[in-house]
Amino acid sequence: MARRRLKALAAGADRVSTRLLPWVVAVMVFLSALALAALLAVHGSVSAWTGDMERKLTVQVTTGDQASRERQVSAAAAYLRALPGVDAVHILADREILDLLEPWLGAGNVDGDLPVPALIDVTLAEGATVHPSAIAARLKTVAPDASLDDHEQWLGRVRDLAAMIEGVAVAVLALVTLATIAIVVFGAHAGLAAHRATIETLHLIGAHDKLIAREFQDRFLLLGLKGGVIGLALAAASIFVARRIIGELGVGVLGPMTISMEELAALFSLPLFAALVTMLTARFTVLAALRRMV
Amino acid sequence: MILFENVGMRYGLGPEVLHNISFELRAGSFHFLTGPSGAGKSSLMRLLYLAHRPSRGSITMFGKNVVAARRDELPALRRRIGVVFQDFRLLEHLTALENVMLPLRIAGGEEKLIREHAEELLHWVGLGDRLAARPSTLSGGEQQRVAIARAVIAKPDLLLADEPTGNVDSEMADRLMHLLMELNKHGTTMLIATHDMAVVNSMGAAQLHLAGGVLQLVGARGSGHGA
Numbered sequence: 161m162a163r164r165r166l167k168a169l170a171a172g173a174d175r176v177s178t179r180l181l182p183w184v185v186a187v188m189v190f191l192s193a194l195a196l197a198a199l200l201a202v203h204g205s206v207s208a209w210t211g212d213m214e215r216k217l218t219v220q221v222t223t224g225d226q227a228s229r230e231r232q233v234s235a236a237a238a239y240l241r242a243l244p245g246v247d248a249v250h251i252l253a254d255r256e257i258l259d260l261l262e263p264w265l266g267a268g269n270v271d272g273d274l275p276v277p278a279l280i281d282v283t284l285a286e287g288a289t290v291h292p293s294a295i296a297a298r299l300k301t302v303a304p305d306a307s308l309d310d311h312e313q314w315l316g317r318v319r320d321l322a323a324m325i326e327g328v329a330v331a332v333l334a335l336v337t338l339a340t341i342a343i344v345v346f347g348a349h350a351g352l353a354a355h356r357a358t359i360e361t362l363h364l365i366g367a368h369d370k371l372i373a374r375e376f377q378d379r380f381l382l383l384g385l386k387g388g389v390i391g392l393a394l395a396a397a398s399i400f401v402a403r404r405i406i407g408e409l410g411v412g413v414l415g416p417m418t419i420s421m422e423e424l425a426a427l428f429s430l431p432l433f434a435a436l437v438t439m440l441t442a443r444f445t446v447l448a449a450l451r452r453m454v
Numbered sequence: 455m456i457l458f459e460n461v462g463m464r465y466g467l468g469p470e471v472l473h474n475i476s477f478e479l480r481a482g483s484f485h486f487l488t489g490p491s492g493a494g495k496s497s498l499m500r501l502l503y504l505a506h507r508p509s510r511g512s513i514t515m516f517g518k519n520v521v522a523a524r525r526d527e528l529p530a531l532r533r534r535i536g537v538v539f540q541d542f543r544l545l546e547h548l549t550a551l552e553n554v555m556l557p558l559r560i561a562g563g564e565e566k567l568i569r570e571h572a573e574e575l576l577h578w579v580g581l582g583d584r585l586a587a588r589p590s591t592l593s594g595g596e597q598q599r600v601a602i603a604r605a606v607i608a609k610p611d612l613l614l615a616d617e618p619t620g621n622v623d624s625e626m627a628d629r630l631m632h633l634l635m636e637l638n639k640h641g642t643t644m645l646i647a648t649h650d651m652a653v654v655n656s657m658g659a660a661q662l663h664l665a666g667g668v669l670q671l672v673g674a675r676g677s678g679h680g681a
């Protein structure tokens with residue numbers, strides 16, 4: 161049987177209860193989109209950083225004696241190059257080290273006399289299993305002033321921070337969904353009350369609950385979609401502006417500021433998801449209420 | 455076709471408004487339900503159009519025990535019953551034509567055929583020129599005829615009319631009664647609640663008489679059968 165539409169519910173009767181619903185859904189979708197964008201940005205940046213860092217070891221040689229330092233650096237580099245699983249070993253020139261410091265100390269405040277340690281950048285082969293503690297111990301024998309940093313501590317903290325931000329974003333999404341459901345339940349009850357006489361008449365001339373519920377769910381689907389599109393538009397504008405500002409600040413730590421197709425799809429699915437939640441909530445609310453009627 | 459046995463009815467926890475009602479309506483019969491205002495006519499009608507469940511007794515309609523019927527079985531039963539409500543219950547935002555189409559739209563069917571049929575019926579009740587009118591722009595008698603057209607469009611087995619002549623002058627009352635008689639001749643079982651004895655006497659059909667929630671059968675001169 162074709163899906164029937166009665167259009168039996170007067171559009172004006174429930175205006176008071178449904179007029180604000182699209183705006184509420186818009187706010188909900190807006191918040192969800194921001195939470196999702198934050199989640200995706202953190203996720204993307206963290207995997208960009210950690211992906212690099214997980215394959216990096218840094219060896220630092222600290223001694224004031226320049227001759228000893230140079231000797232130890234070449235001994236350490238030779239040892240590291242010979243290790244299985246090591247892809248590349250790069251001894252940083254003084255200029256490169258100063259460049260690394262510049263963002264922290266400010267341009268022009270760094271001069272060549274600044275005492276800096278020697279740094280060796282080690283890149284591991286993809287999938288290599290190395291034991292940093294064993295390497296560190298062996299390293300001490302060829303270069304006593306060398307220390308090894310496998311960034312594990314820093315990576316751990318970054319991952320914890322990322323997990324926390326992701327947890328908050330997921331919680332925001334869940335709470336926003338619950339709040340939407342609660343608001344739609346109220347709206348649907350108000351709508352039911354506004355159409356009570358009509359619904360009773362429809363029942364008495366032989367309408368099934370499902371047919372009546374369909375009238376409501378159609379209406380709420382439209383209201384939800386309308387709100388969802390408004391919310392997404394507002395969120396898209398905000399995200400665009402935020403990206404522009406971040407881009408202009410040149411805050412490189414935030415990683416690549418591009419958006420993938422998957423992320424775009426996730427953002428665009430939000431209004432659809434909101435409309436679906438709105439529709440299904442209205443349907444189940446109405447069906448539950450109708451079961452208590454004649 | 456309709457069998458009431460020792461039926462009692464109350465609204466919520468209130469007093470019983472119908473006591474020990476027992477009667478039978480045979481298929482194709484024509485009865486008036488008479489009695490003074492407040493006697494319980496509309497309440498009995500509510501039981502018949504399945505808007506209310508009795509507080510005791512048994513009701514059999516179309517061979518089915520409707521007291522024990524599940525909620526999801528009611529729509530199919532209700533579609534066999536046409537009702538002209540005392541207050542019409544036309545949907546205000548639909549046109550006269552759309553109101554008449556509603557029962558068939560609910561039952562499902564081809565929109566074009568439903569529309570043709572509804573137009574035909576509105577012509578039959580003399581409202582062929584008011585198809586697109588909203589109920590609020592129609593007179594009481596016109597609304598009554600829209601309500602009658604809506605009640606009969608799905609060709610119900612049983613037609614219930616609650617005070618169908620309550621809002622019209624005696625000439626219109628006569629015309630409406632003849633409409634209903636005509637339907638009865640086509641096989642629809644009729645029960646018409648009215649406190650208007652002039653109408654009852656002019657028609658000479660059998661009566662179920664209610665007084666204070668108690669039913670008495672009054673001499674059947676027409677096609678009706680009582681029990």
Ligand SMILES: Nc1ncnc2c1ncn2[C@@H]1O[C@H](COP(=O)(O)OP(=O)(O)O)[C@@H](O)[C@H]1O
Nearest residue numbers: 465468471489490491492493494495496497498
């Ligand atoms: N919705 C209701 N709630 C409570 N009592 C009602 C309701 N409708 C009718 N009654 C009571 O039921 C009795 C019968 O009323 P009703 O069936 O409307 O009589 P009639 O249609 O013969 O005038 C009256 O005492 C009336 O007050």
Ligand SMILES: [Mg+2]
Nearest residue numbers: 495496497540
């Ligand atoms: Mg009455």
